[in-house]
Amino acid sequence: FSFNPVCWLSECCNKDYIPGDIERLRTSLRSRVYGQHLVEDAVDAISGHWNPHHRAEKALTLSFHGWPGSGKNYVTKFIAESLYKEGMHSSFVHNFIGRVHFPEEEKVKQYNENLGIWLKGNISQCPKQLFIFDEVDKMPADILNAVKPMIDYKNIVDGVDYTKAIFIFLSNTGATIINEHYHRLWHAGKKREELKLNDFENLISKGVFNEKGGFHHSDTIRSNLIDHYIPFFPMQEYHVKECIKDQFRERHVHNPRGSHIQEVMDFIEWGPDDSKLFSKTGCKRISSKVALLVAKHYPLASKQEL
Ligand SMILES: Nc1ncnc2c1ncn2[C@@H]1O[C@H](COP(=O)(O)OP(=O)(O)OP(=O)(O)O)[C@@H](O)[C@H]1O
CATH class of the missing domain: 3.40.50.300 (P-loop containing nucleotide triphosphate hydrolases)
Known part of the structure; x- marks a missing residue:
């Protein structure tokens, strides 16, 4: 020793x-x-x-x-x-x-x-x-x-x-x-x-x-x-949804509303043209969108973050 x-x-x-x-x-x-x-x-x-x-x-x-x-x-x-x-x-x-x-x-x-x-x-x-x-x-x-x-x-x-x-x-x-x-x-x-x-x-x-x-x-x-x-591999819809939930969880929101998850999903571009199977940006750029929603709709969680 x-x-x-x-x-x-x-x-x-x-x-x-x-x-x-x-x-x-x-x-x-x-x-x-x-x-x-x-x-x-x-x-x-x-x-x-x-x-x-x-x-x-x-x-x-x-x-x-x-x-x-x-x-x-x-x-x-x-x-x-x-x-x-x-x-x-x-x-x-x-x-x-x-x-x-x-x-x-x-x-x-x-x-x-x-x-x-x-x-x-x-x-x-x-x-x-x-x-x-x-x-x-x-x-x-x-x-x-x-x-x-x-x-x-x-x-x-x-x-x-x-x-x-x-x-x-x-x-x-x-x-x-x-x-x-x-x-x-x-x-x-x-x-x-x-x-x-x-x-x-x-x-x-x-x-x-x-x-x-x-x-x-x-x-x-x-x-x-x-x-x-x-x-x-490119990220598909169900992976991206999990990434979005992760981002909510990181901000102390454990049960985000489905409509809020969808709001983030709506920002994402999908490809290729025929199947639209993959998110073109994977799980990138999700965090800032979630941050915005949390600040707007989950004020108590936002306070916890501070
Ligand atoms: N497979 C995954 N599972 C869970 N979260 C992921 C996954 N991929 C990306 N993320 C989330 O997205 C963020 C950005 O991903 P990351 O920086 O690893 O991308 P990258 O593949 O290195 O992209 P780039 O080619 O632009 O450098 C990660 O910090 C993580 O929060």
Whole structure:
């Protein structure tokens, strides 16, 4: 037993701060995330990756694809919260956003150099790091090539162990392919819950390789460094209704009137044109509409919020 007073004051690279609580992750996803049963595969991958009885061969790379508002960031937040005590605020969790961190196409070389040094610096402090790259489709092509060697390293390089890191890429790339394929399967009578990862993985990897953005002709994909492509299915009416109820509940309204739920539903655009099966914005933009209704019709709940 060793006691390190520094760890009282700041985050340390140990089990207390990095509990890696997979059961908590499973429970959170099952109870809070609607309609995305394939994220279970991501959980299994993470669980295997950090399994103390099995040494990972390389860093784990997961790539989440789907329409806006289908839960990619939401799920990532649960992953961070279950693996790290401080969740998204942990100094071992890093969130890069395409348009914010890599806005200029002509600076790719500089971004790549900085990113390489920076990743190495962090991983050398603590190997169990989570790197999230959001809006990969809005990053200049080639950015991911800076990450590629780190994902590829199988051994300790210059004293740094890259194999325990987790990389999660989020994008809308491939969303159209996912939606169309989902639509076809749905027409053929397949149930959403019956769909498997391998119904989609090949389709996505081929699709993202050709679409513009950070994955475009990327070495990361060419060399098969992405371990799992996870499709996020478009949200249907019953999922969106659950999201709306969640938003009411968050504002202490546990029994919202049906007409109020409908009022929010009326704001949502549905596609594709023939079936109108999916919400074009998923569960996004619901929260502000619900906030307005709560302020207007549930004054007591609004007070509780303050
Ligand atoms: N599958 C889901 N189950 C429950 N709530 C969801 C789901 N998807 C989205 N939401 C709700 O909608 C909000 C926005 O979703 P989120 O930010 O995860 O979308 P996204 O897929 O990351 O979109 P984008 O591609 O625009 O980044 C979440 O914070 C959550 O409240």
